[in-house]
Amino acid sequence: MKMVILSITMFTVLMAFMAADIRTIFAQEKGDPSEKAVAVQGKSTPAQGGKTILIAFFSHSGNTRVIADMICEMTGGDTFEIKAVRPYPKEYDAVVEQAKRELESNLRPPLAEKLKNAEAYDVIFVGYPNWWGTMPMAVFTFLSENGFAGKTIVPFCTHEGSELGASVRDIEKLCPKSTVMEGLAVYGDEVKNARGAAAEWLNRLGISKR
Numbered sequence: 001m002k003m004v005i006l007s008i009t010m011f012t013v014l015m016a017f018m019a020a021d022i023r024t025i026f027a028q029e030k031g032d033p034s035e036k037a038v039a040v041q042g043k044s045t046p047a048q049g050g051k052t053i054l055i056a057f058f059s060h061s062g063n064t065r066v067i068a069d070m071i072c073e074m075t076g077g078d079t080f081e082i083k084a085v086r087p088y089p090k091e092y093d094a095v096v097e098q099a100k101r102e103l104e105s106n107l108r109p110p111l112a113e114k115l116k117n118a119e120a121y122d123v124i125f126v127g128y129p130n131w132w133g134t135m136p137m138a139v140f141t142f143l144s145e146n147g148f149a150g151k152t153i154v155p156f157c158t159h160e161g162s163e164l165g166a167s168v169r170d171i172e173k174l175c176p177k178s179t180v181m182e183g184l185a186v187y188g189d190e191v192k193n194a195r196g197a198a199a200e201w202l203n204r205l206g207i208s209k210r
């Protein structure tokens, strides 16, 4: 009889433990979707995530830098300036000629500085002036060196009429494993007035202001 009572007690205790376990599992399962939602939201609103946004840019005469600074201010991302080891000539005709030669020979000019912590970022804004209908070849170097597989790339450019030109297609070719988002194109002499357009664009992308 004692054995029967002992067995029933042990069985009851065991069932109570199992029920508690099941409750915990359900609680975790219930909790999961919201945790996941927060994690996903964190990715789509990287400005709140701290170190997830990088604004990499090339600027020869300063226009693209103005937009890069705006994006930096609005998202709180880190910035990285893409510079060639051999600086481009300041004189307009000379830089136009050099840029043409580099594009025609599909050159990858070496960069003065390498991006050390590419892995730390989820979203990489890439900014450049439109040169000969696409990006300066130094930006080609930057993208091919880093690849950014699995990352989101957001292009922006300044120009004198060609807008983004062939640059987005070129980015997609250089970074086939990245997701390339809608780009922003701003006239060179309109950069100072581009704050509203930049904010709207960031909203459309789901990248909220700080």
Ligand SMILES: Cc1cc2nc3c(=O)[nH]c(=O)nc-3n(C[C@H](O)[C@H](O)[C@H](O)COP(=O)(O)O)c2cc1C
Binding pocket: 058, 059, 060, 061, 062, 063, 064, 065, 095, 096, 097, 099, 100, 128, 129, 130, 131, 132, 133, 134, 158, 159, 160, 161, 162, 163, 187, 188, 189
């Ligand atoms: C070498 C070179 C090539 C250019 N090619 C184009 C072009 O094909 N289409 C265009 O709209 N603007 C072109 N531009 C004008 C620049 O895109 C524009 O001035 C840009 O805002 C400069 O940006 P930055 O001040 O950041 O260097 C070119 C400028 C240079 C220096």
